[in-house]
Amino acid sequence: MKSHLARYDSNISDLVPRKVQGRQLQTSGIGVICTLFFLGVLLAALLAPAVTWAVTVNTAEAGMDSIFSQGRFRRFEGEVIVDFSIDIRFNPIQTIVRTGLVDITSETELTILFGLAPANSPTVNMFFVDALDYCSSLDVNIIGCANQPGNKLVVENIGAADQAELNAHELGHNLNLPHTSPGLMTDRDVWGNTALTTEQVDIILTSPLVQGTAPGLYIDITPIRIISQLEAVPLPATLLLAASGLGFLGLYGVRNRETV
Numbered sequence: 151m152k153s154h155l156a157r158y159d160s161n162i163s164d165l166v167p168r169k170v171q172g173r174q175l176q177t178s179g180i181g182v183i184c185t186l187f188f189l190g191v192l193l194a195a196l197l198a199p200a201v202t203w204a205v206t207v208n209t210a211e212a213g214m215d216s217i218f219s220q221g222r223f224r225r226f227e228g229e230v231i232v233d234f235s236i237d238i239r240f241n242p243i244q245t246i247v248r249t250g251l252v253d254i255t256s257e258t259e260l261t262i263l264f265g266l267a268p269a270n271s272p273t274v275n276m277f278f279v280d281a282l283d284y285c286s287s288l289d290v291n292i293i294g295c296a297n298q299p300g301n302k303l304v305v306e307n308i309g310a311a312d313q314a315e316l317n318a319h320e321l322g323h324n325l326n327l328p329h330t331s332p333g334l335m336t337d338r339d340v341w342g343n344t345a346l347t348t349e350q351v352d353i354i355l356t357s358p359l360v361q362g363t364a365p366g367l368y369i370d371i372t373p374i375r376i377i378s379q380l381e382a383v384p385l386p387a388t389l390l391l392a393a394s395g396l397g398f399l400g401l402y403g404v405r406n407r408e409t410v
């Protein structure tokens with residue numbers, strides 16, 4: 151995103167003066183300045199690629215559904231097997247603009263980040279940031295952090311293969327599971343084991359985050375994307391400005407023809 155914006159800026163400074171140089175240099179300074187501005191915006195809008203968010207929100211819902219419906223969630227109640235599987239349900243993605251929180255590197259930033267979560271328990275708030283390097287200590291290798299128990303967690307985007315495991319691990323903390331090994335709650339960079347013990351499933355099923363009644367249990371999660379101010383300029387708004395610039399140039403051109 152930074153390289154994109156650098157290019158964006160150089161487009162304005164390099165191309166606008168050249169474009170405007172051949173126009174009515176003898177006309178009023180305000181008109182020239184306004185034209186410069188709108189022409190710059192127009193050029194930037196035409197040359198800029200479609201806006202892409204720096205942080206990818208990868209909810210990995212299917213994988214999380216699978217983890218929270220593994221065999222130990224089906225258990226006997228008396229003579230009957232009841233399915234206590236938990237459906238993970240994601241709400242629409244929320245986007246919050248906080249330039250200072252796209253990279254979490256301190257307890258203060260983490261506290262401020264979690265403070266952005268609405269008081270919406272039992273809904274879980276799952277934050278996605280560019281980089282998470284703090285959780286009790288500073289370490290660039292940290293990729294997830296969560297309240298235990300609680301309804302707030304934050305993750306980095308680590309790619310499709312392991313994201314479900316990461317998201318589920320942090321949700322496990324929200325559900326009041328501490329680190330244990332082996333299995334989903336392993337506190338090491340070991341991937342591919344998402345098993346939960348009977349005792350862990352017991353703890354999960356007593357969490358206030360689990361809603362509904364078996365066999366229709368579910369956990370409600372709101373994904374929240376954190377972006378910087380520089381990433382928050384949506385393309386439609388830029389095009390609107392560009393359209394204004396076109397209109398202004400049109401009027402300006404007409405006025406020039408009338409007065410020349």
Ligand SMILES: [Ca+2]
Pocket residue numbers: 211215237238239240
């Ligand atoms: Ca689901």
Ligand SMILES: [Ca+2]
Pocket residue numbers: 281282283289290291292293306
């Ligand atoms: Ca990190």
